Amino acid sequence: MKKLSTLLLVIIFISCQKKHVEEVDLLLLHVNVIDVASGTITEDQLVAIKGDTITAVMSSDNADAYTAKETIDAIDQFVMPGLWDNHVHFRGGDSLISENEVYLKMFLDFGITTVRDAGGDITPAVMEWRKQIAAGTMAGPTIFTSGPKLDGSKPAWAGSIKIDSVDDIGPALDSLQSIGTDYVKLYDGNLTKAMFYEIIKAAESRGLKTAGHMPMSGDINTAIDLGLDGSEHLYYILKACSPLADSLTELGLGYGMMNTILDTYDPELAETLFKKLADNKVTVTPTLYIMKVLAELADTDHSSDSLLSKIGDGIIATYQRRIEGARKAKASGNTSRYEMRELVKTIMRPMYDAGVNIVAGSDCGASNSYVYPGESLIGELQQMVVMGLTPQEALTTSVVNGPKFFELEKKYGGVEKGKVADLLILKANPLEDIDHVLTKVFVVKGGKLVQ
Numbered sequence: 001m002k003k004l005s006t007l008l009l010v011i012i013f014i015s016c017q018k019k020h021v022e023e024v025d026l027l028l029l030h031v032n033v034i035d036v037a038s039g040t041i042t043e044d045q046l047v048a049i050k051g052d053t054i055t056a057v058m059s060s061d062n063a064d065a066y067t068a069k070e071t072i073d074a075i076d077q078f079v080m081p082g083l084w085d086n087h088v089h090f091r092g093g094d095s096l097i098s099e100n101e102v103y104l105k106m107f108l109d110f111g112i113t114t115v116r117d118a119g120g121d122i123t124p125a126v127m128e129w130r131k132q133i134a135a136g137t138m139a140g141p142t143i144f145t146s147g148p149k150l151d152g153s154k155p156a157w158a159g160s161i162k163i164d165s166v167d168d169i170g171p172a173l174d175s176l177q178s179i180g181t182d183y184v185k186l187y188d189g190n191l192t193k194a195m196f197y198e199i200i201k202a203a204e205s206r207g208l209k210t211a212g213h214m215p216m217s218g219d220i221n222t223a224i225d226l227g228l229d230g231s232e233h234l235y236y237i238l239k240a241c242s243p244l245a246d247s248l249t250e251l252g253l254g255y256g257m258m259n260t261i262l263d264t265y266d267p268e269l270a271e272t273l274f275k276k277l278a279d280n281k282v283t284v285t286p287t288l289y290i291m292k293v294l295a296e297l298a299d300t301d302h303s304s305d306s307l308l309s310k311i312g313d314g315i316i317a318t319y320q321r322r323i324e325g326a327r328k329a330k331a332s333g334n335t336s337r338y339e340m341r342e343l344v345k346t347i348m349r350p351m352y353d354a355g356v357n358i359v360a361g362s363d364c365g366a367s368n369s370y371v372y373p374g375e376s377l378i379g380e381l382q383q384m385v386v387m388g389l390t391p392q393e394a395l396t397t398s399v400v401n402g403p404k405f406f407e408l409e410k411k412y413g414g415v416e417k418g419k420v421a422d423l424l425i426l427k428a429n430p431l432e433d434i435d436h437v438l439t440k441v442f443v444v445k446g447g448k449l450v451q
Helices: 002-017 060-065 094-109 123-135 166-179 193-206 220-226 235-239 245-250 254-263 267-279 288-295 313-318 320-332 336-353 375-386 391-399 401-405 434-438
Strands: 022-035 040-050 053-059 066-073 078-081 083-088 112-117 142-145 184-186 210-212 230-232 283-285 423-426 440-445 448-450
Touching: 022 053, 022 060, 040 060, 040 066, 053 060, 060 066, 078 391, 083 375, 083 391, 083 401, 094 112, 094 123, 094 313, 112 401, 123 142, 166 193, 184 193, 193 210, 193 220, 220 235, 220 267, 235 254, 235 336, 245 254, 254 336, 267 336, 283 401, 288 336, 288 375, 313 320, 375 391, 375 434, 391 401, 391 434, 423 434
Parallel strands: 022 066, 022 078, 083 112, 112 142, 184 210, 210 230, 230 283
Antiparallel strands: 022 040, 040 053, 078 423, 423 440, 440 448
16 A cells, blocks of 8 residues: 555656646747847747747747647748838729739738738728738738828829818718728828828827828928828928928929929938937838839839739739839939939938838839839838848838837737747848848748748
């Protein structure tokens, strides 16, 4: 009896010494984890994923503490957060919904797991896609959307909501809130300066974020004071960096003032503005890649582009407007796009160093000629490096700064316990060379492996 009791105690003791084994859905082993924010790498890690959430990141020596439905040996590979494209468009009317839907897979093909839709005219379809993506019944990136843009009495884009007076603003914001949009996108087709300011004030009173195009008659300093959250493109930033901004506004030149603005850029005014943007947490989306594509549009043959065959005929037809515009600009001797690119090379570094929340956005979508979904975001990151940022800083503008606009840093932006399992696994280290973001092995979206 005594021997039996001793044996039972030994069995109990041994059982208590066994490690607890946690069951997860996906386990990455022997992977090098990139911390984009700090630019550091932790080698030979395991990443455990349950549902759509990362549950552990630790040394691969602890692999026996986990059992997984699927295990991937990612030895010598690198994992980072999935990319964010912070300025895309789904648009072109109901007849092009199916052609826009093709974009969803194209984004994932390039490791883009989140996009910020900056306004279009097929909002019901976009809202349905994002519902299905969230439910896991459709493959695609997480979509944050502004829904329809707010413009003046004669909107530049189909589907926009007309704002002709203060009385129009409340109902417009009501409609956006009723469908669950994520922010308010303003556009300067013929939106007046006064209405631009009033929309910001009204949105601010409701706790809604605002971003977009400012009428060239406006002042971005005033907009910041009123609560503007984001500025798309760099025209409005550059205007505020010219000592002639006020006098040019009085002449009513619109975008015709850009040549003078480029010629009168003042670094001291820029320094003051950059500090203000940073202090007020205003997000700036430079859209550098489309600037390059459009600057070279009249001289580039895109007929052999590798991704052109994936773009529908209806969307390709929308490219013609910008193509014709580029040809006319070339014929007239207008070189402002080239000059702007040269000036941008001087401002990206000081703007980043000032702490401005710069985000990478491609501006891909119908009407934006040959700016292909997925590839264009990679092009944007490459242009960030051309303009003076390091590869690590360029990646930061996508995966770290993108979530900041929506105040979602706790959910996104790192390969860490508790964060959403949207991941990009690469063969080569992108901190050494930004082109290495093209060495995709696979993507994890919402905890599920995407082939």
